[in-house]
Amino acid sequence: xxxxxxxxxxxxxxxxxxxxxxxxxxxxxxxxxxxxxxxxxxxxxxxxxxxxxxxxxxxxxxxxxxxxxxxxxxxxxxxxxxxxxxxxxxxxxxxxxxxxxxxxxxxxxxxxxxxxxxxxxxxxxxxxxxxxxxxxxxxxxxxxxxxxxxxxxxxxxxxxxxxxxxxxxxxxxxxxxxxxxxxxxxxxxxxxxxxxxxxxxxxxxxxxxxxxxxxxxxxxxxxxxxxxxxxxxxxxxxxxxxxxxxxxxxxxxxxxxxxxxxxxxxxxxxxxxxxxxxxxxxxxxxxxxxxxxxxxxxxxxxxxxxxxxxxxxxxxxxxxxxxxxxxxxxxxxxxxxxxxxxxxxxxxxxxxxxxxxxxxxxxx
DNA sequence: AAACACCACAACCGCGACTGC
DNA sequence: GGCAGTCGCGGTTGTGGTGTT
Numbered sequence: 001x002x003x004x005x006x007x008x009x010x011x012x013x014x015x016x017x018x019x020x021x022x023x024x025x026x027x028x029x030x031x032x033x034x035x036x037x038x039x040x041x042x043x044x045x046x047x048x049x050x051x052x053x054x055x056x057x058x059x060x061x062x063x064x065x066x067x068x069x070x071x072x073x074x075x076x077x078x079x080x081x082x083x084x085x086x087x088x089x090x091x092x093x094x095x096x097x098x099x100x101x102x103x104x105x106x107x108x109x110x111x112x113x114x115x116x117x118x119x120x121x122x123x124x125x126x127x128x129x130x131x132x133x134x135x136x137x138x139x140x141x142x143x144x145x146x147x148x149x150x151x152x153x154x155x156x157x158x159x160x161x162x163x164x165x166x167x168x169x170x171x172x173x174x175x176x177x178x179x180x181x182x183x184x185x186x187x188x189x190x191x192x193x194x195x196x197x198x199x200x201x202x203x204x205x206x207x208x209x210x211x212x213x214x215x216x217x218x219x220x221x222x223x224x225x226x227x228x229x230x231x232x233x234x235x236x237x238x239x240x241x242x243x244x245x246x247x248x249x250x251x252x253x254x255x256x257x258x259x260x261x262x263x264x265x266x267x268x269x270x271x272x273x274x275x276x277x278x279x280x281x282x283x284x285x286x287x288x289x290x291x292x293x294x295x296x297x298x299x300x301x302x303x304x305x306x307x308x309x310x311x312x313x314x315x316x317x318x319x320x321x322x323x324x325x326x327x328x329x330x331x332x333x334x335x336x337x338x339x340x341x342x343x344x345x346x347x348x349x350x351x352x353x354x355x356x357x358x359x360x361x362x363x364x
Numbered sequence: 365a366a367a368c369a370c371c372a373c374a375a376c377c378g379c380g381a382c383t384g385c
Numbered sequence: 386g387g388c389a390g391t392c393g394c395g396g397t398t399g400t401g402g403t404g405t406t
Contacts, residue, residue, distance in 0.1 A: 017399085018374070040391065056392080057375065092394060103394070108373050111396095 009051040014043075016051075019058055023048055027055055028063055061102045068100025072109055080106055081114055 015023075030046035036059065039052040048055065061067070072080070076098060083094040091103035091110075098106065 016376075018401095038391080051376090052391085053377090053393095054375075060393090061374075089395065104374080107395075112372055 009040075009053070013049070014051045014054070015049040016054070019062075023050070024058070024063055027059060031059060031063075057104075061104045066100055067102060072101075076101070077109070077114060080110060081118065084110060084114075 026046050026048055027042070030042065030048075034045065036042055036056070039056040041052070042048070042055045043050040043052055046055070050058075079098060080094060083097055087093045089107075091107045095101055095103040095106050
């Protein structure tokens, strides 16, 4: 009696909640050096006051170099809908078809709006049917959603749907405006792809929208799109049409960066490690502002080195490169500096694309 | 401007699966 | 086969951000 499952760790002795940039760096540095054969041992050996599970989750969902960040593309969303239809809530399975996306991320996207999108679409379909039958012209189905829900739905309704059924959703002006912006963005994306159709990749989807449409990608888009991993693992378009997806020699890691692919990068990691070695400061609020400023300065230098290493295009306008760090991170440190920049606005040159993911933990 | 409501997403939790002894 | 340790998955929660009233 009283013999429940043993907890994975002593919860009174581990830090919980959001990860700090320092913790992230420690974890990255440790895994770089030692790998992660034993997650339970990782936090202890890395000097982290975290549960091994937490480390694993952080690594897999956020710090891994091959994790793709940013908004899901229409194609990804549609792929998720399609895959969910096939596999149900098998998020890891679905994630395996979307290189760079994690099961957690996909699950979140599904729960936040894809599910609603399907619901509204289904209710619209049934509403349309009943309209046809009884010509009742009361409220549209979208009115059962809150304003915020409408907002989020408007944000995510693909232009193909809008084009097909432009009058089905009653929206206020704001939503219409959002929608227009969204649509125009998509048009740009797609038309850009059409320019270079010789090397385009087609994603044909027929079941979800009840009509086929082809979206093409430029080479650059192919590099970025998780659906365009071109190798032994790909989505079989024929099978998509047949409502089945085939898994072909799925690799463990996609677009994986070899640990030793960039010595300079890892030197920086090591530098950070040594920089950290004299202090362990994990418990949230900085205890000593003076020391912190020194530490922040060093960290900033370190981050700046990272930025350079990652090849961000668009050098700081200020000669003081130590002030060159992501806006979000600056905000986190409480630094209001006019020379900080928003990584979202930075352009990456093609060769650096696969390093992009490393930047993102700086934005955590 | 403040309070409230809601969304998005990171992180946590518990359980089943897997593996080695 | 049984057990313990670990991993991985899916459901759920917590929280910061943002829009609305």
